[in-house]
Amino acid sequence: MKSTEYVLSIDLGTSSCKLSVVDASGSVAATASAGYDTYSEKPGWAEQNPEDWLVAVSEASGRMLSFCDIDPHAIAAIVPTSAAHIGVLADNVGKSLRRAIIWSDQRSAREVEELNRLKGNLIFTQTNNQVSTTWTLPHFLWIKRHHPEIWGRIRHVSFSKDFLVYHLTGNWTSDFSTAVSSMLCNAGTGTWSEELAAMASLDISLLPEILPAGEISGTLNKNGARLLGLPSGIPVLCGALDSAMETYGAGARKPGDYVIRIGTAGGIHVIKQTPNPVGGLLTYPYLIDDLWYSQAGTNSAGSSITWAVETEGFPRTPEGYVAFDNLADQAPPGCEGLIFHPYLSGERTPYWNSDLRGTFSGVSFRHGKAHFARAVLEGVACSLYDALLALGDGDKLPATIGVVGGGGSDKVLMQILSTLMDRKLLAMKDIDSSYGAALYGLHTLGRGKKSGVFDGTTYVPEAENGENYEKTFTAYSKYAKQLLLLYAGGDDGLHPHDI
Template structure:
């Protein structure tokens, strides 16, 4: 059993809870994850039961401690991150009143449009972000109008990571990035906004106390300590949003450094000071002040690969991604003229349109499964290039690009991303939101003076730099232009109501 001091990072992710262990020097020791179901009551809806998050983290934590031989008393601290925008409504008994809407849930499109029409510019000035169906503000507006019983019983609002921290410590807190993700925060005053809360139909008194990123929340209570397999009294520190934590763990510390995220959602992340906001970008405070992170996000990335792999291999429980990658390698660049648009849950940047749907275009009798596999990788890469244009409008330049997320393990996907975006990329295999949280726990303990002093998580022996294939530039430029053209035509189709709905 190791007796060295250990810190843990925990991430309440979109599909699973992850727990990462670092030693006191910030070296990566290991990670475990545990999934939980997402409910889809209607197409394009997505919600989860908050009661499932802490037990999932507990099972992952138990496995990690056993596998690494860590004495629970040697875990000195932990911090928590989560996916953004996921609100938890609590009643008088401090229990959730309904399932939580996830960030890619599209049911609040009408409410988001109404907010944008009534007060879009004001919301953007106060919150640095434009109201769309991804934000908690829009989710609250939907719940208020469509779930009156839950709304009537609501007394408190927490974000998902903050709800788990509350379960652990009994204290309701949040951090500035999570507060921004709710779109209820005034970025100028650094406090919850009375005006934005008023638009949501809640009061500031229903929201948690704001603490700095890496600020101490409290001590782990006995019951959640038993769930996690840790010692009661373990110190709990404030984390932040998963995208900022993951970018932080990848070592992004200056303007020009970028992260491309190949996770459930995709995204291109860069930092700047002052923030380079745009109505089509997502912007959060970054752990390293005074920077802000700008994210050009796509809704389905690795989740699209997982969907296609499961569907076409017939193994929905344990899809073989290595076999899927080998299959894609057998197809030529351009997938023999086959295009895939990965809008399985609508799309974020640059369209912000929940009505878009995924499609394969150009299928013929000559196509094989290998063409379909490669088209999925190329389609998700084209979606990232499409989103990149908005960042470039704001002056961002791709430089020192690190690939993070589960998709970064795929060699063919790394090669395709490099050639489609025409820039060198390098995988950061140990960069993860849970690792970023663990690094913030080290800041909380005083191992590092500030987040700016924290190095990137230790690489595992170095990773290969993937450079664009100059022979593919013209092919992918032409293919991307056709990808955009197809998108424009299909967008009109998806916005036409079926005949049975016309009345």
């Protein structure tokens, strides 16, 4: 790889794709994004059209190439990444047979209950993970139950990143982390599990070949070249999950390294020497040195803030988010007892209840718009702290923790979170899964520094507000326990889909 060459990353995120071109120094030369729709025909449903991903990637690539001065022939490799748990059922020519159910979808609660009751121990033993509505296996079971006519037409089972790779190269491949995220892979052997696939009446011959994340899946064929507007023949790496790439991009390289991730959802990641299968946590293989990482993930972090920004009447622009922050900053820390639970689409760690719903608690006449705005930010911070506690490593936390994702640009949220966690936080500028994927590609090709180009803002705990946030989190936790009882199911419980 010459010093004038670049790596192109393609990140299929939850609501949009982002392409980044990064040079050997780790500097970003160009980026472009394009969005796609998420369809929610019923409450709790979330699915996307896989062909929309291809349209968005093509649009973003065309836009990027039109305004940057990079010679397309200088792109040495393409590295894909994507969100986890998004399965695609395709026919013999690679066309999707239906929309893909994405990770935030809640419809498969019945299938989850059945899997846990009948096969829960086997699944946990083979995958290092506990069944929930997040995973692809119960998604496929729901589809089979409600759309059985599709099953006989399936010729390929893949996942969002891997569906893209097929349309770029003509090859069906996947990586270990993505395979684990499907709940169809034996995490101990790194191979597809016939027992797990049989639970969804799938033959493992339909599943893609599992390759190392840094191995070449194929080269850009004519269709892929036309899609991206690039010359054919460029190597396309297998890639990996966005959570792994973002963690890598933040510089996490050894056991005990932590990263806080605030995007649509939230997550706390910690690198482990070996798998740490604990119910309530997500356990994935990492990108390097046979390491693993544990993830305590929440459902609605940045998405809760976006909801609040729009509900308060601000535009969904950088200026709108700043205006929302300014409003929130007018209310005192602790919001005078107003508590928000960001369970707008159920919650993952530590509750794993798809029926939970968001609430404002402790509302009184003293509370105004500023209180409600700040309460949302404090609620998101509390949910992340709740997730951090679930990791059980509080006494081993480093003095400074890196924060990646769009939520790191929210100054009020970052200050709340730093004080609540009692740790310095480095909100890393422009570090996301797209950047991490490009950085990983550079290193795989033998170029680039061991870490990226880090720039950001450091937040230090405010001692004067520590007690306020301790009280807020105590109240948050007590309310959460009551909400769990309320949404526990049964004749006396609330069922949000019936309201």
